Amino acid sequence: MGYKLLLADDDRDLVKMLSGYLELKGYEMITARDGLETLKKVEENPDLILLDINMPFMDGMEVMRRIREQISCPVLFLTARAEEEDRVNGLLAGGDDYILKPFSLRELEARIKAHLIREERSRGRKMVRAADELYLDYSAREVRIGEHVLELTRTEYEIVEFLSRHPGQVFDRERIYERVSGYDARGDSRSVTELIRRIRKKTEEITDTEYIETVWGMGYRWKK
Amino acid sequence: MGYKLLLADDDRDLVKMLSGYLELKGYEMITARDGLETLKKVEENPDLILLDINMPFMDGMEVMRRIREQISCPVLFLTARAEEEDRVNGLLAGGDDYILKPFSLRELEARIKAHLIREERSRGRKMVRAADELYLDYSAREVRIGEHVLELTRTEYEIVEFLSRHPGQVFDRERIYERVSGYDARGDSRSVTELIRRIRKKTEEITDTEYIETVWGMGYRWKK
DNA sequence: GTGGAATGTGATATACTTGTAAGAGCAAAG
């Protein structure tokens, strides 16, 4: 969450779909449609780059080489070519991963996450204090209050992570729901009420402190 | 896993890609871009060295000779030259292996592992306590619970070693699968479920203690 | 190649999580 991704591909539909999906997932998206545009956008310092190999004006490999002269963030190649040779070439040019089309959104997201986490870890980030006695470990997806570990389910954890990353800001159920559930979510935002109740119930067993505040008629906010 | 590798090559892209890949696989990487830098970095006592033959300032062969005066760890030559003569020279200079570019990542990793294992074995075994009554012998790739030896297959062992080296941290199937099988592995991460079931079944026969915990919707973790 | 072990796959059962609905409880506005 809170990461900036650069997506470079000449397939409009793919770009639209992917960036829509990833935005929903909380990423900030920059897009480019050809090699030259990509190089220009690189100046905005994305945290990770998704790069198509076949693009007009300058192909992905060449773009790759030039990117490396500018910044050092993870680069994931997207491509339809399946040959082993290409795979090696892509990686040799300095790419960090190689994803074959067609790919599943889920797999793509998993790999993006993996690379962002690795990048973060190599920069040495670990436990983050989100409030008072409450700590988050993003890579372990773990929440602790003092010495106690909060046993949260996936969505519960997502809500805590999302809200605590924007302390003091009020979000309505709709927005929270969008962020924490998938693109293909089935239910509606009323379930956020329930999820938050469950989180509160679990924190209550450990401490009296209230972390998530109800803002009447508007939504919820993380209490700093 | 948990090993320190020194990668010496003057090709920036290659270095970036390889060290990125090997870091993902859990190795700690040191890099050098020329002969002199290599000799300096050797002082950090890597467990294994990947050495390019053609480098500025001092070529790989010369570096090799000087390394041997300092430490005795496996040295793998990386080179584009395919001639038999060079191969013989490289090995004569004290190199332990000889890998021709372009090489597949999978093969490289396999060879690195092979040499590290051989090295550890010749240095004698040491048992590491991974939990409670459970001990790992990295060089023998053996797991014991009390006096009982766990008969694990290769992949099963890899999973136990990987998870136990990061106790308490949650990994999803995807990441476990990446670590434990080759980069271009054939199957998918669902098999991790099955492998973990098999590990659990084997430990169950010895003790009631649960070592691998399921974290619903997130993955698995080694119980501290 | 052949045979046996290891790994992967698919189907089904089970466990757990998330979503839904209905009523009770509360805060705000008149």
Next chain:
DNA sequence: CTTTGCTCTTACAAGTATATCACATTCCAC
């Protein structure tokens, strides 16, 4: 202090992830 509308609580239904099992495939040593 009553009405209105939102939120909390509770119980349950629906949905999703994991465990298990049997079998297929791949790998490896011979």
